[in-house]
Amino acid sequence: MTNDKFEVLKTIISSRRSVGWAKMNGKIIPDETVNQLLSLAHWAPTHGRTEPWKFFVYGGEALKQFGKDHGDLYWDHTAEDKRQEATRDKLMHNVDLASHLVIAVMKRGENVKIPQVEEVAAASAAIQNILLGANALGIASFWSSGGMTHTHALKEYLKLGHDDIIMGLIFLGYTDESAKDGVRNSVIAEKVKWL
Numbered sequence: 217m218t219n220d221k222f223e224v225l226k227t228i229i230s231s232r233r234s235v236g237w238a239k240m241n242g243k244i245i246p247d248e249t250v251n252q253l254l255s256l257a258h259w260a261p262t263h264g265r266t267e268p269w270k271f272f273v274y275g276g277e278a279l280k281q282f283g284k285d286h287g288d289l290y291w292d293h294t295a296e297d298k299r300q301e302a303t304r305d306k307l308m309h310n311v312d313l314a315s316h317l318v319i320a321v322m323k324r325g326e327n328v329k330i331p332q333v334e335e336v337a338a339a340s341a342a343i344q345n346i347l348l349g350a351n352a353l354g355i356a357s358f359w360s361s362g363g364m365t366h367t368h369a370l371k372e373y374l375k376l377g378h379d380d381i382i383m384g385l386i387f388l389g390y391t392d393e394s395a396k397d398g399v400r401n402s403v404i405a406e407k408v409k410w411l
């Protein structure tokens with residue numbers, strides 16, 4: 217059975233690819249368009265309508281400053297015998313070709329009856345909405361958990377609460393590269409058990 221809406225959605229979902237920050241071209245997305253993408257996050261399902269997300273959006277000078285701060289956070293919170301100039305440099309400059317960076321957070325609310333796993337699930341769905349919207353608009357995106365993503369230092373920098381979780385750094389931009397074919401390690405039927 218074919219259905220136009222389903223086919224459009226399937227194309228948007230299956231053609232979404234991660235485009236690494238090094239493959240972006242520096243072209244700037246209008247802030248209004250970034251807001252349109254974030255408005256898609258709002259429609260993710262949540263148990264108890266907790267809407268457990270917060271997005272820190274960096275563009276322009278703020279983006280450059282974040283890159284610098286990210287490098288500094290890495291440097292200041294990594295043991296002297298472990299830290300490397302090359303890594304610091306990479307963190308400072310991985311924003312150079314992106315248009316915006318969105319730090320996506322699972323923001324724990326008052327309703328502690330909802331298990332943490334469900335709030336993480338809801339925040340993930342919200343992020344996926346952003347990535348799919350980006351793909352539909354021809355915007356490249358990259359969900360990264362690199363650098364200081366999962367550190368207490370970045371949580372402090374963002375003034376997050378103890379139970380909040382940084383879900384990832386979402387790089388947004390444009391690319392000149394043509395879309396890659398998706399690679400998957402399995403076929404979906406292996407992951408599905410019909411009873």
Ligand SMILES: Cc1cc2nc3c(=O)[nH]c(=O)nc-3n(C[C@H](O)[C@H](O)[C@H](O)COP(=O)(O)O)c2cc1C
Nearest residue numbers: 232233234235236358359360361362383384398399
């Ligand atoms: C929670 C999460 C964290 C990720 N972190 C990274 C990362 O740090 N570095 C990276 O290269 N890709 C990262 N990715 C992207 C995956 O590498 C990518 O989704 C996967 O290779 C499949 O490719 P596709 O997104 O183009 O389909 C992350 C994806 C998710 C969901």
